[in-house]
Amino acid sequence: MLTKLLIANRGEIALRILRACKELDIPTVAVYSEADRELMHVKMADESICIGPADSSRSYLNIPAIISAMELSGADGVHPGYGFLAENADFAEQVEKSGFEFTGPSSEIIRTMGNKISAKKLAQKIGLPVVPGSSGPIGTNPKEEAKKIGYPIIIKAASGGGGRGMKVVNSESDLEESINITKTEAEIAFGDPTLYMEKFFASPRHIEVQVLADKFGKVLHLGERDCSLQRRHQKVIEEAPALGISDETKENIFEKCIEACKEINYVSAGTFEFLYEENKFYFIEMNTRIQVEHSVTESVTGFDLVKLQLRIARDEQLKIKQEDIKINGHAIECRINAEHHETFIPSPGKVIDYHAPGGIGVRIDSHLYNGYVVPPNYDSLIAKLIVSANDREDARVRLIRALEEMVVSGIDTNLEMHIELLKDKNFITGDFDISYLETRFKTAN
Ligand code: ADP
Numbered sequence: 001m002l003t004k005l006l007i008a009n010r011g012e013i014a015l016r017i018l019r020a021c022k023e024l025d026i027p028t029v030a031v032y033s034e035a036d037r038e039l040m041h042v043k044m045a046d047e048s049i050c051i052g053p054a055d056s057s058r059s060y061l062n063i064p065a066i067i068s069a070m071e072l073s074g075a076d077g078v079h080p081g082y083g084f085l086a087e088n089a090d091f092a093e094q095v096e097k098s099g100f101e102f103t104g105p106s107s108e109i110i111r112t113m114g115n116k117i118s119a120k121k122l123a124q125k126i127g128l129p130v131v132p133g134s135s136g137p138i139g140t141n142p143k144e145e146a147k148k149i150g151y152p153i154i155i156k157a158a159s160g161g162g163g164r165g166m167k168v169v170n171s172e173s174d175l176e177e178s179i180n181i182t183k184t185e186a187e188i189a190f191g192d193p194t195l196y197m198e199k200f201f202a203s204p205r206h207i208e209v210q211v212l213a214d215k216f217g218k219v220l221h222l223g224e225r226d227c228s229l230q231r232r233h234q235k236v237i238e239e240a241p242a243l244g245i246s247d248e249t250k251e252n253i254f255e256k257c258i259e260a261c262k263e264i265n266y267v268s269a270g271t272f273e274f275l276y277e278e279n280k281f282y283f284i285e286m287n288t289r290i291q292v293e294h295s296v297t298e299s300v301t302g303f304d305l306v307k308l309q310l311r312i313a314r315d316e317q318l319k320i321k322q323e324d325i326k327i328n329g330h331a332i333e334c335r336i337n338a339e340h341h342e343t344f345i346p347s348p349g350k351v352i353d354y355h356a357p358g359g360i361g362v363r364i365d366s367h368l369y370n371g372y373v374v375p376p377n378y379d380s381l382i383a384k385l386i387v388s389a390n391d392r393e394d395a396r397v398r399l400i401r402a403l404e405e406m407v408v409s410g411i412d413t414n415l416e417m418h419i420e421l422l423k424d425k426n427f428i429t430g431d432f433d434i435s436y437l438e439t440r441f442k443t444a445n
Contacts, residue, residue, distance in 0.1 A: 002077035002101045002314035006031060006070050007041065009081030010060065012365045012384060013290075014041040017079045020306040026314075029073040031066060033059035035375040040367045047073050054377045060084045063091050070100055077101035077313055079306075083379065086289040087114050087161070103313040104268045105288050112264075113286045117158045117196050123283045126263040128256055131275060131282040133198025138179065142197070146175055149199050155179060157186035158194040163233030165189060168200050201282070203433040204275035206230065207242050209257045210297045211270050212308055214318040219261040221254040222297050222305070223327050229421070229437045231344070236437060237421065238293035239332040240300045243392070243430040245276070253281050269294070269309050275434075292335065292384065295365060299331035299388040330392040332399050334418045336366075336383040336408075338374045341417040348376035352410030357402035361388045361395070364406075374411055382413070392430075396422055 006029040007017045014030065018041045021028045030045035035054035042048045049069045052059035059065065061084055070078060078095055080086040080103065089111035095102040104110065113119045117136060124130045134145050137158065146153050146169070155178055157165030167182045169175050179195060187193040210222040226242035227235040242250075257272045269290050274281040294305045303320070312318065338347045350373045356364045366383035374382060387402055389395040400422050403415055424441060426432050 004075045006075035006078045008066050008078050010036055011367050013081035015367050016365055029075045031069050035377050063094055067094055079103040082289050101313050103309050105266055110288050113288050115158050116285055119286055126260045128260055128283045129281055131198045134196050138195045152200040153197045154200040155182045155195050155197050159190040159192040201275050201277050204277040206434050207276040208271050208273045211257055211261050213261050213266045214312045215267055216317050218318045219258045220322055222301050222325055225296055228434050230434055231437055237334055238296050240296040241327050268312055269305050293333055295386045296331040296333045299386055300327045301325055329388055329390045330395045331388040332395050333384055333386040337380040337414050338382045338411050339380050339414055340412040341414045346380045347412035348374045349411045353407055355407035357405035361398055362402045
C-alpha cells in the first residue's frame with residue numbers, strides 16, 4: 001500500500017509528483033537540502049524535512065538520510081523522480097528491505113538495466129534488436145574487437161548515464177588512448193571503470209518507446225518520442241509522435257517492447273531507448289524511471305503518467321486498455337535551462353521577474369517564481385515548456401509564440417536558442433539526426 005509519499009527529488013519533477021499526489025489525495029513529505037529551503041514544493045508539501053547540505057552526495061543522494069526521513073515522517077512510499085537516486089538499485093533495495101514502496105520496478109530490474117552491458121544482453125535475449133558491438137566488457141584484445149565491429153566505434157561506460165562516459169573512436173591509432181581516458185572518466189564519475197564498445201552510427205535518430213506495466217502482468221505502450229535534438233548526448237527538444245516512421249514499423253517495435261516487459265516482469269513506467277537508422281531500430285538502453293520528456297506523451301495521449309505510476313505503486317490494476325490509448329495531434333517540449341543561450345555557461349542566481357506563458361495547448365512545468373534563487377549546485381533545468389496542437393506545424397508555431405511570451409529575468413536562459421532552433425529550416429522539415437544540433441545547426445541556414 002501507499003498512504004503517504006516521500007518525494008526524493010527537487011525542482012520541477014518534485015512539484016510534478018506533488019501535484020499528482022494532490023489529485024490522488026496522497027499526503028506528501030518533501031525532503032530538501034539546505035540550498036533548497038525556498039523550493040516551491042517544499043512549501044506546498046504536507047511535511048518537509050531537511051536532509052543535509054547543498055552537496056547532493058550528502059543530501060539527495062544520501063540513502064540513510066532519506067530512509068530515516070521516511071521512518072520519521074511515517075511515509076510508506078517514495079517517488080525518486082529522475083536523476084539522483086532514480087536508477088540506484090541499492091536505494092530501491094533499501095526501500096524494499098525497509099518494507100516501503102518504491103515507485104518503480106524492483107531493485108533487481110534496476111540493477112540489471114542500470115548496467116548497459118547486462119541490459120543489452122537481456123534485451124538481445126528477449127528479442128529486441130540491439131546496436132552491434134561487444135557482447136561483454138572490453139577484453140584483452142580491444143583492437144581485434146573493434147576491427148570486428150568496424151570503425152567508427154563508440155566506447156561506453158557500462159554504468160554510464162546523463163550522456164557521460166562515451167567516446168567515439170574513428171581509427172585504431174586512437175583506440176588505446178580513448179579506452180584509457182574513458183576508463184578514468186567512468187571510474188571517477190560512476191565508480192565503475194567497466195567499458196564496452198559498439199558500432200557508432202553516424203546519423204541515427206533517437207527514438208524511444210514509453211511503456212507502463214502494473215503488478216498484475218498488464219503491459220501497455222504509450223507510443224514513441226523523438227529525442228534526436230541533443231547537445232553533448234543530452235536531450236534539448238523532444239516530440240511525439242516521431243516523423244516519418246510507418247505505423248507498421250512502429251507497431252512492430254511496440255510489440256517487442258511489450259513482450260520484453262512481460263518477459264522480465266517489468267512494473268511501473270519505463271522507456272526503451274533506440275537508435276533509428278534506415279528504417280531499423282537498435283536498442284541502446286532502458287530507463288527504469290519516469291523521464292524528463294514524459295510530458296510530451298501525456299500531451300498526445302491525455303494520460304497522467306506520474307499518477308498512473310502512483311496508482312500502480314499502490315497496487316491498483318491498470319484499467320486502461322491498449323486500444324484506449326490514442327495519439328492525438330502533436331506535442332513538442334523544450335528544456336529551459338538557467339544557462340547562456342550561446343555559451344551554455346550555467347547561470348544560477350535570483351529570478352527578478354518570471355512570467356509563464358499560457359493559452360490553448362500550452363503547459364509549463366516549473367518551480368520558478370518571482371524572487372526564487374536558482375542555486376548553483378544542481379542541474380540547470382528550470383522549466384519544461386510543452387505545447388500540443390492538431391499537427392506538428394501548429395505545435396511548432398505555438399511553441400515559438402509561447403517561448404516569446406515567457407519572461408525569466410535576472411538570470412540567463414536558453415529561451416533564445418529554442419526559438420532559433422524551432423525556426424530552423426531543418427527543424428521545420430524534420431530533417432535532423434542526433435548530431436544535427438551540435439554540428440550543422442546555424443551553419444545549415
Ligand atoms: P546515457 O545513458 O548517458 O543517456 P545512452 O546510451 O542513452 O547514454 O546514449 C545517449 C545518446 O548518445 C544517444 O541518444 C545518442 O545520441 C548517443 N549514442 C549512444 N550510443 C550511440 C551509438 N552507438 N552510435 C551513435 N550515437 C550513440
